[in-house]
Amino acid sequence: MIETNIFTEITANHYLILSAVLFSIGMAGVLVRRNIIVLFMSIELMLNAVNISFVTFSHYFGKVDGQVMVFFVMTIAAAEAAVGLALAVAIFKRFKEVNIRFFEHLKG
Amino acid sequence: MSHQVLIAILLLSPLVGFIINGIRFRSANYLLAGSIATGAVAVSFACAVMLFVELLGLPAEQRRLTVSFFEWIAIGNFKVNAGFVVDQISSIMILIITGVGALIHLFSIGYMHHDKGVTKYFSYLNFFLFNMLILVLGDSLLTMFVGWEGVGLCSYLLIGFWFSDSAKAAAGMKAFITNRIGDAAFLIGIFILFTTFGTVNLHELNALAPAALEAGWLGTVGLATLMLFIGATGKSAQIPLYVWLPDAMAGPTPVSALIHAATMVTAGVYMIVRLNPLFVMAPNTMMVVAIVGAATALLAATIGLTQTDIKKVLAYSTVSQLGYMFLAVGVGAFGAGMFHLMTHAFFKALMFLGAGSVIHAVHEEQDIQKMGGLKKYLPITHLTFVLGWLAIIGMPPFAGFFSKDEILWQAYSSPRGHMLLWAAGVIGAMLTAFYMTRLLALTFWGKSRVDKKIHPHESPFVMTIPLMVLGLLSVVGGWVGIPHVIGEFLGHVPNYWESWLAPLITKLPSATMTAHSATEEWILMGSSVTLAAISAVAAYIIYVKKEGVAAKIAQAAGPVYKAVDNKYFVDEAYFAGIINPLLQASYNLWQYVDVNVVDKATYKITEIVRGGGFIVRSLQNGNMQQYAMYVVIGVVVALSYMLVG
Numbered sequence: 001m002i003e004t005n006i007f008t009e010i011t012a013n014h015y016l017i018l019s020a021v022l023f024s025i026g027m028a029g030v031l032v033r034r035n036i037i038v039l040f041m042s043i044e045l046m047l048n049a050v051n052i053s054f055v056t057f058s059h060y061f062g063k064v065d066g067q068v069m070v071f072f073v074m075t076i077a078a079a080e081a082a083v084g085l086a087l088a089v090a091i092f093k094r095f096k097e098v099n100i101r102f103f104e105h106l107k108g
Numbered sequence: 109m110s111h112q113v114l115i116a117i118l119l120l121s122p123l124v125g126f127i128i129n130g131i132r133f134r135s136a137n138y139l140l141a142g143s144i145a146t147g148a149v150a151v152s153f154a155c156a157v158m159l160f161v162e163l164l165g166l167p168a169e170q171r172r173l174t175v176s177f178f179e180w181i182a183i184g185n186f187k188v189n190a191g192f193v194v195d196q197i198s199s200i201m202i203l204i205i206t207g208v209g210a211l212i213h214l215f216s217i218g219y220m221h222h223d224k225g226v227t228k229y230f231s232y233l234n235f236f237l238f239n240m241l242i243l244v245l246g247d248s249l250l251t252m253f254v255g256w257e258g259v260g261l262c263s264y265l266l267i268g269f270w271f272s273d274s275a276k277a278a279a280g281m282k283a284f285i286t287n288r289i290g291d292a293a294f295l296i297g298i299f300i301l302f303t304t305f306g307t308v309n310l311h312e313l314n315a316l317a318p319a320a321l322e323a324g325w326l327g328t329v330g331l332a333t334l335m336l337f338i339g340a341t342g343k344s345a346q347i348p349l350y351v352w353l354p355d356a357m358a359g360p361t362p363v364s365a366l367i368h369a370a371t372m373v374t375a376g377v378y379m380i381v382r383l384n385p386l387f388v389m390a391p392n393t394m395m396v397v398a399i400v401g402a403a404t405a406l407l408a409a410t411i412g413l414t415q416t417d418i419k420k421v422l423a424y425s426t427v428s429q430l431g432y433m434f435l436a437v438g439v440g441a442f443g444a445g446m447f448h449l450m451t452h453a454f455f456k457a458l459m460f461l462g463a464g465s466v467i468h469a470v471h472e473e474q475d476i477q478k479m480g481g482l483k484k485y486l487p488i489t490h491l492t493f494v495l496g497w498l499a500i501i502g503m504p505p506f507a508g509f510f511s512k513d514e515i516l517w518q519a520y521s522s523p524r525g526h527m528l529l530w531a532a533g534v535i536g537a538m539l540t541a542f543y544m545t546r547l548l549a550l551t552f553w554g555k556s557r558v559d560k561k562i563h564p565h566e567s568p569f570v571m572t573i574p575l576m577v578l579g580l581l582s583v584v585g586g587w588v589g590i591p592h593v594i595g596e597f598l599g600h601v602p603n604y605w606e607s608w609l610a611p612l613i614t615k616l617p618s619a620t621m622t623a624h625s626a627t628e629e630w631i632l633m634g635s636s637v638t639l640a641a642i643s644a645v646a647a648y649i650i651y652v653k654k655e656g657v658a659a660k661i662a663q664a665a666g667p668v669y670k671a672v673d674n675k676y677f678v679d680e681a682y683f684a685g686i687i688n689p690l691l692q693a694s695y696n697l698w699q700y701v702d703v704n705v706v707d708k709a710t711y712k713i714t715e716i717v718r719g720g721g722f723i724v725r726s727l728q729n730g731n732m733q734q735y736a737m738y739v740v741i742g743v744v745v746a747l748s749y750m751l752v753g
Contacts, residue, residue, distance in 0.1 A: 030736055100733065107730045 142217035290342015297335030340376025361464030398438025405431030441518030481556030510586030
């Protein structure tokens with residue numbers, strides 16, 4: 001088995017760890033932040049963390065499937081951002097603030 | 109037409125009449141409704157006659173026309189067809205039902221013409237006939253039970269026909285509930301027979317009955333027949349379930365004539381005659397039947413002595429006459445029972461219709477103390493009523509003489525008869541002669557006690573024609589069953605009735621048969637007729653010649669009179685012994701068990717559910733970040749499970 005230096009040679013593990021860290025940061029953001037804009041940024045962060053995993057495995061296994069999937073994710077993310085931001089604008093117009101608790105007013 | 113088609117038309121014609129009148133039940137056009145209903149029954153009668161003629165053309169052993177319309181019940185090996193059979197017994201029954209039924213329908217046109225619910229009335233009447241025909245034609249106990257329940261329903265509907273009067277509605281319910289008690293026993297009887305013999309087909313049951321002796325099923329057969337008989341006591345108003353029939357007089361009078369005198373109440377007798385091979389296998393049951401019949405004949409006759417309502421007298425008389433029929437079948441004289449069933453249908457329907465004509469004439473008055481002297485206002489009704497009276501008190505050569513005398517003779521001479529049964533029958537016949545003469549005298553003879561404002565009038569022809577036809581039948585109806593001794597005397601007149609029924613009637617085991625001479629029969633016959641005649645003359649003297657004697661006798665009898673006048677307090681005893689304890693028990697069950705146990709248990713369950721809902725509801729509070737947290741917790745738990753496990 002060939003010894004590898006984790007500080008000199010970048011392997012798939014490095015990418016996966018980065019992905020996990022980014023995902024966790026994003027998740028923490030979704031759970032604790034109240035500002036809708038920041039929430040969207042956090043969600044974006046999670047999606048992109050997943051994209052990194054896709055690309056990593058795609059490269060590792062030498063298949064393009066994962067990279068194709070990334071494009072899907074980016075498309076969905078853009079659509080989601082469009083809808084989400086429209087909601088944010090509507091909330092802002094009504095309450096002059098973009099706090100997530102205002103969505104509770106949507107309860108019947 | 110083939111007999112299948114005839115039976116189908118016979119059955120369906122009243123049903124069609126019921127449907128047509130039932131759909132247009134709000135109509136007050138009595139002529140149209142009555143014509144439809146009467147026409148429907150007349151068609152049935154025509155079919156019945158044609159079937160009878162077809163039977164006559166067959167050799168005696170093959171007189172059995174069957175039809176099966178469809179398979180009604182099929183569970184595994186257990187199969188019941190919607191099958192019907194016309195044989196010697198049921199052909200007579202359908203002739204009586206449709207013939208007397210048609211006459212009573214015709215009478216109803218006149219009697220009910222002022223009633224708003226006349227169309228509904230005729231639809232019920234047609235439906236009753238449909239069910240009655242199913243009862244007598246059904247070839248299995250289950251088919252019979254359908255009709256058995258159907259006639260009970262129609263009886264309830266027609267007794268409570270004027271249901272805005274709560275007493276009449278209550279009478280309907282009393283009839284229905286009393287019948288239910290009998291029906292429960294009837295069902296148990298069917299179940300026992302099915303588990304024992306594995307079939308409910310009447311023909312197969314009768315064929316298997318002799319084998320029961322070898323199979324050692326006599327106890328079971330005895331129990332089953334006893335249960336069937338209890339069912340019959342409900343439907344045919346025998347002790348102890350007779351109490352509903354007098355109250356059933358709350359219904360329109362033609363209904364009393366049709367259902368509560370001529371047809372439905374005889375269903376129990378018909379059932380026993382139909383199953384006579386089974387009953388012969390159960391001597392103990394037959395003894396019970398005979399004793400109950402004789403006791404009912406006596407008890408009801410004594411109550412009839414004191415009643416003042418014209419219909420109540422006839423009602424107790426009906427109970428009493430049904431007692432005679434049960435006495436007959438109880439001593440094994442099934443043919444005589446059927447014979448009395450037929451003659452009774454003629455003369456009792458006649459008397460009820462006559463009573464209806466009287467009630468109609470004196471403006472709904474039913475108290476015979478407020479009648480009297482109606483002879484000159486109602487000549488036709490009076491004449492026909494006299495014919496019915498002569499028939500019921502058993503004067504030769506009227507119909508009742510032959511049938512009643514046959515029963516009394518059999519009660520004495522049959523291997524299962526007894527001197528005491530005969531004595532009860534003769535005393536009953538004397539009482540019958542007395543109260544019937546009293547009824548006739550108080551209604552038609554003597555001085556008029558009718559309210560001065562009322563001007564009695566003879567009924568229209570539509571009502572008197574049925575009376576005349578039934579009057580004729582009350583005279584000649586018995587001539588088909590002239591006993592051998594008289595037949596010999598008149599020069600070899602055969603007993604058509606006996607030979608007609610003979611193939612379906614099981615002969616009693618004749619080991620203990622003692623020879624009875626013709627002289628004996630003449631003596632018994634003569635004594636019963638003489639006693640009845642003396643009794644009738646006595647009643648005539650007491651109620652017409654010497655007014656006031658009746659009251660003195662009543663006073664002299666004191667407590668006995670009081671007991672009889674109050675119908676032996678049987679209703680009161682039933683209330684005290686059964687109904688009130690049941691009501692009290694139900695009340696206690698409601699107050700303690702239902703409120704404290706059932707209600708509280710359900711409240712507890714709702715509280716638990718509501719409490720659980722309150723807890724779970726706090727999880728779903730609309731805070732999306734909290735939802736996201738649940739997802740994360742779930743993922744963490746799942747991942748750690750995968751990593752650890």
